[in-house]
Amino acid sequence: MASVLWFQGGACSGNTMSFINAAEPSVVDLIVDFGLEVVYHPTLSMELGKAAQDIFWSYAKGEKECDIFVFEGTVIEGPNGTGRMDMFAERPMKDWVSDIAPKAGVVVAIGDCASWGGLPAVPPNPSESRGLQFDRGGKKGGYLGPDFVSRLGLPVINIPGCPAHPDWISQIIVALAAGRAKDLDLDELHRPRTFFTTFTQTGCTRVQFYNYKQDPKSFGQGMRSGCLFYEFGCRGPMTHSPCNRILWNRQSSKTRAGHPCTGCTEPGYPFGDLELGTVFKTQKVAGVIPKDEPTGMDPASYMALAGLSRAVAPQWSKEDMFVV
Amino acid sequence: MAVMDLNVSPLGQVEGDLDVRVTITDGVVTDAWTTAAMFRGFEIILKGKDPQAGLIMTPRICGICGGSHLYKACYALDTAWATYVPPNATRVRNIAQACETLQSIPRWFYAIMGPDLTAAQYAGALPTRKPHAASRRTSAPATRRA
Ligand code: SF4
Ligand code: SF4
Numbered sequence: 180m181a182s183v184l185w186f187q188g189g190a191c192s193g194n195t196m197s198f199i200n201a202a203e204p205s206v207v208d209l210i211v212d213f214g215l216e217v218v219y220h221p222t223l224s225m226e227l228g229k230a231a232q233d234i235f236w237s238y239a240k241g242e243k244e245c246d247i248f249v250f251e252g253t254v255i256e257g258p259n260g261t262g263r264m265d266m267f268a269e270r271p272m273k274d275w276v277s278d279i280a281p282k283a284g285v286v287v288a289i290g291d292c293a294s295w296g297g298l299p300a301v302p303p304n305p306s307e308s309r310g311l312q313f314d315r316g317g318k319k320g321g322y323l324g325p326d327f328v329s330r331l332g333l334p335v336i337n338i339p340g341c342p343a344h345p346d347w348i349s350q351i352i353v354a355l356a357a358g359r360a361k362d363l364d365l366d367e368l369h370r371p372r373t374f375f376t377t378f379t380q381t382g383c384t385r386v387q388f389y390n391y392k393q394d395p396k397s398f399g400q401g402m403r404s405g406c407l408f409y410e411f412g413c414r415g416p417m418t419h420s421p422c423n424r425i426l427w428n429r430q431s432s433k434t435r436a437g438h439p440c441t442g443c444t445e446p447g448y449p450f451g452d453l454e455l456g457t458v459f460k461t462q463k464v465a466g467v468i469p470k471d472e473p474t475g476m477d478p479a480s481y482m483a484l485a486g487l488s489r490a491v492a493p494q495w496s497k498e499d500m501f502v503v
Numbered sequence: 504m505a506v507m508d509l510n511v512s513p514l515g516q517v518e519g520d521l522d523v524r525v526t527i528t529d530g531v532v533t534d535a536w537t538t539a540a541m542f543r544g545f546e547i548i549l550k551g552k553d554p555q556a557g558l559i560m561t562p563r564i565c566g567i568c569g570g571s572h573l574y575k576a577c578y579a580l581d582t583a584w585a586t587y588v589p590p591n592a593t594r595v596r597n598i599a600q601a602c603e604t605l606q607s608i609p610r611w612f613y614a615i616m617g618p619d620l621t622a623a624q625y626a627g628a629l630p631t632r633k634p635h636a637a638s639r640r641t642s643a644p645a646t647r648r649a
Binding site: 188189194228232305306341342441449456 | 518556
């Protein structure tokens with residue numbers, strides 16, 4: 180039996196919606212088979228007003244202990260550090276976080292916003308939004324500070340994504356509910372390695388076109404062929420996510436559907452701060468060299484490989500090979 | 504005259520933060536105010552950015568109906584750029600919109616609002632359907648064309 184307290188700060192509820200869509204395991208499995216006790220969830224719980232406040236205070240004062248504190252959305256510090264841009268149960272949400280997080284068994288940040296600020300933290304960050312333990316760009320710190328640990332001595336566990344995939348969330352919660360928190364192997368951004376070591380590109384159906392440096396010629400023209408890295412800003416080769424292994428809706432992924440990966444599991448997302456000319460467009464140096472090389476590549480080796488690949492590209496790679 | 508002020512903070516089972524204050528006079532609600540005190544400033548962030556940034560940012564206003572916001576962000580660009588939208592593109596957008604509605608309604612009913620109907624106060628308050636389907640339609644449609 181593990182208790183979960185779930186709060187939403189500067190959030191869109193997208194991660195909650197993702198969570199209730201989970202299939203392996205589902206939310207019902209979590210509650211019925213894994214004994215998860217949801218002590219409060221803003222969308223799903225029936226308590227309101229005073230009854231809800233009593234629950235929050237019992238955890239904030241330490242009269243009760245929760246095993247898992249899930250936070251979705253940014254911690255809003257605005258205006259001027261007061262946190263009054265996000266009021267919850269008659270207090271700034273950030274004050275609830277300060278009181279509850281250190282007393283929780285483990286703290287889980289779900290989605291980019293809770294992990295490192297996400298979209299609300301894009302400059303000029305009008306709400307002074309921060310992640311729980313990281314800031315936008317991946318600098319350790321965030322609202323709780325770089326040295327924060329929960330009651331079990333663990334840092335904030337980040338499950339990024341905009342939103343996170345339903346099964347990344349429910350599978351990590353199963354591990355936590357089963358008391359395996361300390362067995363989770365985390366990377367330097369506190370992401371569970373089991374999900375965030377391979378790339379979005381791992382399993383992408385366009386890899387053959389990536390290999391021969393062929394792009395789809397135009398955006399969104401029923402493009403099943405061609406790789407989106409060269410012109411359309413795909414971040415698949417430098418984004419750690421299992422989007423092409425654990426498919427969305429068990430069916431597809433952005434890149435399979437012809438949409439470039441925007442790198443939403445990384446703290447730089449959205450890259451280029453959405454400035455003019457940075458959206459769905461590969462950023463290049465001197466007009467030809469991609470500004471961001473695939474992870475682990477240097478510009479010189481990249482250019483050598485790309486030149487060779489394009490020169491030897493077979494005819495089929497330039498055509499639509501998906502014949503209907 | 505008995506006047507009572509009731510402050511409900513938070514009001515759950517909605518998307519996002521909501522507080523409600525109601526004035527009750529002699530057992531009847533005579534006034535009500537709602538407050539949703541959460542501000543992220545998306546409009547401020549989008550100002551001066553790439554026009555297509557709206558396609559990334561706007562759907563994240565709300566995680567429940569992101570598709571609808573995306574549709575309108577596309578629509579805004581189509582209007583501004585006078586884009587010719589082929590009929591099939593409109594159909595694809597409409598199918599996507601219908602899919603969002605299809606998942607939204609059962610989610611709202613069964614996961615969010617439905618559990619309330621199990622509360623004891625609702626017993627007897629909801630109409631129950633008569634067992635005989637025959638009683639459902641009392642007269643035939645007025646006109647019928649072959
Ligand atoms: S479309 Fe993106 S993820 Fe797929 S092969 Fe190209 S760069 Fe990699
Ligand atoms: S494909 Fe890229 S942008 Fe899309 S969900 Fe996966 S990591 Fe995020």
